[in-house]
Amino acid sequence: MPRAPSAIVQRMKDSAKQLIPDPIFLSLLHRKHIGRFPNLLHPKTFNEKILQRSLRPDPRYGALTDKLAVREYVRAKVGEKYLIPLISSPEVFTRAVFDALPNSFVMKANHGSSFVEIVWDKSQRTFEDLQLLANRWTSTDFYKIARERHYREIQPRIFFEDLLLDERGQIPADYKVHCFGGRPGRPMMFIVVISDRFGSDTRGDVYDVQWNHLDVGIGPYARSTTPQPPPENLESILETAVVLSEDFNYVRVDLYAPDNDVYFGELTFTPGAGVVPTRPDRVDFEWGRLLT
Template identity: 25%
Template sequence: MRQCSSLLVKLSAVLYRRFRRISLALYRKNVPPSILNVVLYPTYLFQFVAVHHRFPIRPTRLFNDFLFQVRSGTELECPLRRRVSDKEYCKMYMEEKLGAKTAIPTICVLRTADEVERYRPSVLPCVIKPTNSCGRIVIARSEKEYIEALPKIMDWFHEDYFMCDLEKNYATLERKVIVEEYIDDSFSLEGSVHCLGGEPKLISLIDRYTKARQSFDLDGTPLGVSLYYPLRAFEPASWEFLPSLLRQSRILSSEFTYIRVDFFTDTKRVLFGELTNLPAAGIGRFYPADGEKIFSEVFFRPVH
């Protein structure tokens, strides 16, 4: 991969920050998407060059270049992408596709700050998240812990996640809070299936307790790479869950050019959590340094 000069990388970082400010200013003024997109494209481009030190010119050969194409186009603005970006509606979509009790159970959805303030968890422990963003979470193991977390939870009603990573699928989503059942500790693995054109391509697994992480091909062969977080190699005790996971992932990904199917497993049962449009906001680094090449070779491998 040909690298950009250090001067161009530094210049791109400066231009990214400037275009980001312009993009946010236009978004706050509620300009039409057609106008906002004109400014967003160079914002994404300069960020990509600043992070990856190259131009995204290999969308059929390198994973991050492919994600740049998804991020910078209009695909993320489509109603289905926006629907599955909302955690409440995403679960509905998954259960429409797979049937009841295939997604993490929802206890309730709180639609106003007043509802959050009055609410007390009926099931403990529980997991609390904003429906319109990513990476925000509270685990309440007691009513006291829930009450202590109220300022943080209430603050979510003031957050527009588009303002963080400029992901179009999150723009103007309704602000709500979802309360979920805590996943049983026997579900010791969390993972994701990267799907291209309705076909699973790779599996990433994380041990929930040791935080070891590894990526695998569909035969369960470790690839020795990790996206965004450093690699800590391990293998699951059993792949008994794999046939069911791949079958259900095909169903969930059938309407998308690309989607990441997120799940939990005890190596026998599978519970689905979310569908992710842009892993690491489309700009994640791989570990080790040549990890993207290895990952991409498997991701773009033709299905036989």
């Protein structure tokens, strides 16, 4: 018999995956990426506790994970100036919407991770090109990728923001501030800095609040051989993260800080879907003890 086209085979595999119950699916995914099966009944590691959140999300997670709906929360907590200017959030992406966009912008979707397209020069792109991408994003059920159940509550939508650039005309670094609360005073915080995210030399570095470059690797990112100098507005970054995280025992607050400004990126309650390896592995257990 002739071999089925690869696209058909992949669809069959995807359909079969959906028959696997969420706890089993997540256990297999954790085993694949972390190297061991998780303890979902009595989680100890950071990744295990994130998996537990995926299965039993706080009712607040859905709206605050929605990259459009969360803007109201941020506005109320820290103010409008921390929001990246919103150009448009149309019900439908039409040619008229495209024509009204400025020369440069960022197109995003509100319901998942990595739905980001940077447009430096609109004259070099077409409406059809972006419409195809938008349709692919909005037709993606992000819950099915890693069974983060709160994503089921988000109605997919495309939106457009100003393109943030630093003083060099580059995309600013992404400050992912892991905030472990549930204790008096400031939360315990670790700052993961993703630099050159859309370039050819992407790096991921972990710092503590004193800007010590920790010997920790997360996910696929290589560490920089030389630590970056701390941003001039480090205290503003940390204080913004403190305020935005104060209602939760843990959340990752993503921020940008070009030219001494601070802009909000997103709130992430289940980072990496609970299947992101840390190097060394003991960090998974250390951060797990912090997540109470």
